[in-house]
Amino acid sequence: MSILLVLTIATLLSSVLCKILIPVAQRTELLDTPCERKQHTGRIPLVGGLAVYGTMLILSLAVVPVNPEFRLFLVASSFMVLIGALDDRYDIDAGVRFIAQLLAAAVVVFGADVQIAQLGNLLGFGVVELGVFAMPFTLLAMVAAMNAYNMIDGIDGLLGALAMVAFAGIFILSLSAGLALPAMVATILFGALIPYLVRNVGVKSRNIRKIFMGDAGSMLIGFTIVWMLIMLTHPAPYKELWLQQGREATAIRPVAVLWLIAVPLMDMLAILARRVLKGQSPFQPDREHLHHIFMRAGFSSRQALAVISALATGLMFLGLVLEWSTAPEPLVLGIFVGIFVLYLLMLKNIWRIVSWVRRKREIEPAADNK
16 A cells, blocks of 8 residues: 555544544543643643554554564553553553553563664674663663653644654655565554644634643654664564565664654653752653743744754754764764753753843844834
């Protein structure tokens, strides 16, 4: 089935599921209510993730060869969505949610033998093999990704936009590596996110109801992205399932995939480090994320969305260029770490930056009135 046709069907199916699930959410109280941390207006249905999941499940069963490994992924993602939906409805304890995330990841790590076995030639001294640490490292990576995308979901459109950037990058790398089905799954999810993004950002129409992704969707997205990135970097065990017809599979270097999830990853690492240094729980919510900083600097939510999405897209394409040019892996890692250090320095001096932006915004209108 052609990519364009799959994209179109995914978009239409997700749109239908959104419309069906909204009244279900209202009857079951699956709604996000404003509070001190959540400053939206009204009670918003938490069905975006359920619509994305339903679209992925239906189309995957229709167009993707379902072997035992892929079946286990569907089981694990279904369990993760169930836990996320229960968390959305009943606000599950963070520890219970963490254990559930580990169990979902364990299904594919131990059941389907999906694991990050090596990290490439990161230091220039040869390939870094993880050996006995491969499985625990993979579990940690999956849980980290689920929480990274959950934590970044703070303003309208941001989670959907950053997820679409990642899926676009996966699609491009899959085609360049001769791996057909990761490209197909990425296409399904990209299309499924379009109706959600339209509703989440907000279109002024009585017929289009605003929705949120919910924990069910954010954790599904993080889980699926890492699962697909492992397929790109370790394609050998799944060659028969993932290979394009007439092509030889080529593994993507592990360091390249960091750029596809750069913004959620950097934001999560910075937030966790700051909470730990303050003696706070890593799971304690706050308003110190990148999008909150933009808002305090005077940007509107849509301006912040545009800037952060553009940053994520730029980093994704930088990663693609570095991969296609076969730049040395230590250099690629060094550039990534350098950008992360700049990000940390920006956060450390954020109040100076905020004050400068505010002064500049005050001076410019005054100059225009002269």
